[in-house]
Amino acid sequence: MADDPYAALGVSRTATEAELKKAYRKIAKADHPDLTDDKAAHDRFKAASAAYDLLKDPDQRARFDRGEIDAQGQERAQRRYYRDFSEAQGNPYRGEANYGDFSDVFADLFGDGGAAGGRGGFGQGWQSGGRGGARSFDMRGQDHRYTLEVDFLTAARGGTTRITLPDGNVLDVTIPAGTRDGQTIRLRGKGGAGMGNGAAGDALLSVTVADDPDWRRDGDDVVTTLPISLDEAVLGAKVEADTLDGPVMLTVPAGASSGRKLRLRGRGLKGADGRRGDHYVELRVAMPPVVDDELAEFIRGWRAKNAYDPRADRERGGR
Template identity: 65%
Template sequence: MAGDPYAALGLTKSATDAEIKKAYRKIAKTDHPDLNPDPKAVERFKAAAAAYDLLKDPEQRRRFDAGEIDGQGQERPQRRSYREHAEAAGNPYARDYGFSGDPDLSGVFDDLFGRGARARGAGGFGGAGAGGGFDQQAFHMRGQDLRFQLQIDLLTAARGGKTRITLPDGSDLEVTIPKGAEDGQTIRLRGKGGAGMGQGGAGDAYLTLTVLPDPTFRREGDDIFITLPISIDEAVLGGKVPAPTIDGPVNLTIPPGASTGRRLRLRGRGVNGGDQHVELKVVMPPQVDDDLRAFMENWRKTHAYDPRKEA
């Protein structure tokens, strides 16, 4: 999302926190990759997720509104140097860079170069002893925050785990995925961003998670949903059949006379204590043999019924 995060959510800068959250949820309900595989919808969802991640943080939102960071959370470059500011027409300190005499500019000077540099006056910033340049040892600035997208599978998100990422400097870093992590969630890695200057600390790295669809499991909040195929005899007679869960297979009791579409619940088998919902699907054998055909013909003579009349 290189543009305006408000536009990605269909909002303006006057939007309240509640309106930002509501807009993100609305987009997630229509454009989430699990619900809408259209590539354009996926891109809209990713843009909305990144926008929500930035704007839900009050400090990040303030800095964006103030023009300090861009829509990706990256620091914006200064458009004008402090030397240019000092030399501007009408500035009474244009000749000796006397920032200490202006109460407004002295605060900026303190923050960027340290109080020691202000105490040195022109020599600290560009005096004769400095050869026209400022004392870099007195310049302190925090490193840039970095933002990344990290794709993980549904089981890792549900159960938690570890993965490795490669940082821009080429180093590897092991990242812990918290149990129950959600799509669009951001993980903060303190001190893993850009290097600082002087005594300024390193910035942070922010990982926005994208949870990939799973062929077996579907997640809604803390609940898990699956479709479980069963045979004709299991549907008629009932019995115990293995059913997959995010923590491994369990034996599920099928009641006699089960039909396609019937839902069974496994309590506590979802995410963080949620439930797993199992929808049954009766599947015919690959081929109907003579025994099954003969049995059904005889059964239909005395037990025939029309399920469409009950629909």
């Protein structure tokens, strides 16, 4: 990723969360590897994905802005010198040429593993080069962060999607049912290579769920719109409706109006507790493509005897 994640997304440092998401999606739609074979486009998409993954997290963004982490989300090395350590207040070896215990120094530089060897040792991570010489150490590889966009139904139902990592490896990633926008999927051992005998890091996939014109999410509930004909709305009917589990026959009550919602219990999304939400089917009365003379004449006769004002309650409520 570029050293400046804001530049990778083409936004300013004051960009809002919505502006970050809009910029990322614009790049994804133009440069995603599934849409083009252009290597430069792939590089732009890779940089934008890593940048968005870093900046969309408010805490990570703030730490990057303060210079605490770099553009890859890794801690910036703190420059420390042995002289600072040796002259620190309370150091028993301050001002003396006694180098008997470096454990705190290596713990500071390499983490607790650097001090694991105890007094006078370089820790378990160091490999002896014979005659007391240290020649290498083991370090776990870095975690690599990416953004993965999946379609709504794959996120809702669960499934697999194929991705290509920057090193060229192709993986089939399992998407759990009920995956949410912003959820992270961890691929163990698919990150940066370790040093020495250190294990490889992980690949962290931050999921972006694409919008779907036919499905809406409301927590663990889903909402769809079902067109019904004029006669079905008046007389009632049994019609087929799509659900996450496949089509079902739905009973439309007689006299149904547009906007009425029918509830299908337990057919929504799988929640964190394993239980599923509900599916709400919103009815929309669709007029016939052509209103012929017979229908028009019938309605005129019906209106003469049964006219009503559907806006009456709204007008009274507005006074």
